[in-house]
Amino acid sequence: MTDLSKLPVTVVTGFLGSGKTTLIRHLMQNPGGRRLAVVVNEFGDVGVDGEILKGCAIPDCPAENIVELANGCICCTVADDFIPTIEALMKLDPRPDHILIETSGLALPKPLLKAFDWPDIRSKITVDGVISLAxxxxxxAGRFAPDVDRVQAQREADDSIDHETPLSEVFEDQISCADIVLLTKPDLAGPEGVAKARAIIAAEAPRPLPIVECAEGVVDPRVILGLGAAAEDDMDARPSHHDDAADHDHDDFESIVVDIPELxxxxDLVAAIETLARERNILRVKGYAAVQGKPMRLLVQAVGARVRHQFDRPWKPEEARRGRLVVIAEHDDIDETAIRAALGALEAAE
Incomplete structure (x- = not known):
């Protein structure tokens, strides 16, 4: 039984662009009677997700309950960032009933669970559940599932080649650590794609997992909050590719921040991002831009060549009308000069 005196925490994990921020925004607006607090861990120092959520703040989750930890994995900076953040949230008056942690899309969730074992907070909080979005x-499309035939062929040619790619390891670790999987964007996949995705996830999971379809972040909070999983006491059931490692790093991925001119x-920006995704293997782009003649700021979210954008709020009087984008790719695919040249060439005509 979970100790009811402990403050429950839900970890929301999932690959880049899987819909974590959209889900948390829905939970903020539909908290099921709970007073929520949110911790957002970004990869890259432009706080896009945190600002989106603060813009959705409501009385049950006011802006002061939303904390952003940018440009650093919280499980790698436990003493400096994670513990003080959790302690500060617990001291809020009124105290939150539940904390949501949105991990970076590149995060391995198990090291974060281990952080909950720190003596300063173990007696005060419990991991109510780990929600993985896919x-x-x-x-x-099989982007994160191993190709067994190809792996075997490579092994026969060179037994020094690792049989896992970094992306597949992240995906598999996120599924392995989950208490429930939310299958997002089912409308884009269609019934056949959803069935195939369910089969792939079931094959990767170390134990039977509930898999729930979730479009636009809409899910009943009763389905994912109040699980009482006490995941910090259930680590052995959540295997990871990195269980034998003394620590973990994020050297497989790299992010750069690009300032872009008014469009x-x-x-024009959509076309540039689509080209970068195809030619430079860019995984993720997120940020904002200014558009000539438009008083509203353009919010941009891209996963590969799939680009979504919307005008989210007016530019503030003190803000310069220039955009900033975080661009994320695997380390070997980051060509900073080419990326900056492609995005910097979007200057609006005078």
Whole structure:
């Protein structure tokens, strides 16, 4: 039985662009009677997700209950960032009933669970559950599932080659650590794609897991909050590729921040991002831009060549009308000069 005196924490994990921020925004607006607090861990120092959530703040989750930890994995900075953040949230008056932690899309969730074993907080909080989001269309396309035949062929040619890619390890670790999997964007995958994604996730999971379809972040909070999993006491049931490692790193991925000029039209930026995704293997782009003649800021979210954008709020009087984008790719694919040249060439016509 979970100790009811402990403050429950839900860890929301999932690959880049799987819909974590959209889910948390829905939970903030539909908390099921709970007073929520949110911790957002970004990869890259432009706080896009945290600002989106603060813009959705409501009385049951006011802006002061939303904390952003940018440009650093919280499980790698436990003493400096994670513990003080949790302790500060617990001291809020009124105290939150539940804390949501949105991990970086590149995060391995198990090291974060280990952070909950720190003496300063172990007696005060419990991991109510780990929710892993998986993009149905991407999973159905096999982007994160090992290709057994190809692996075997490579092993026969060179037995020094690792049989896992960094992306597949992240995906598999997120599924292995989960208490429930939310299959996002089912409309894009279609019934056949959803069925295929379910089969892939079931094959990767170390134990039977509930898999729930979730479009646009809409899910009943009763399904994912109040699980009482006490995941910090259940580590052996959540295997990881990195269980034998003394620590973990994020050297497989790299992010750069690009300042971009005012645009003539959103379509120009969409086209540039699509080209970068195809030619430079860019995984993720997120940030904001200014569009000529438009008083509203353009929010941009891209997963590979799939780009979504919307005008989210007016520019503030003190803000310079220039955009900033975080671009994330695997380390070997980051060509900073080419990326900056492609995005910096979008200057609006005078």
């Amino acid at each position: 993009d149905a269309e991407a999973v159905a 003539a039209a959103p379509a």
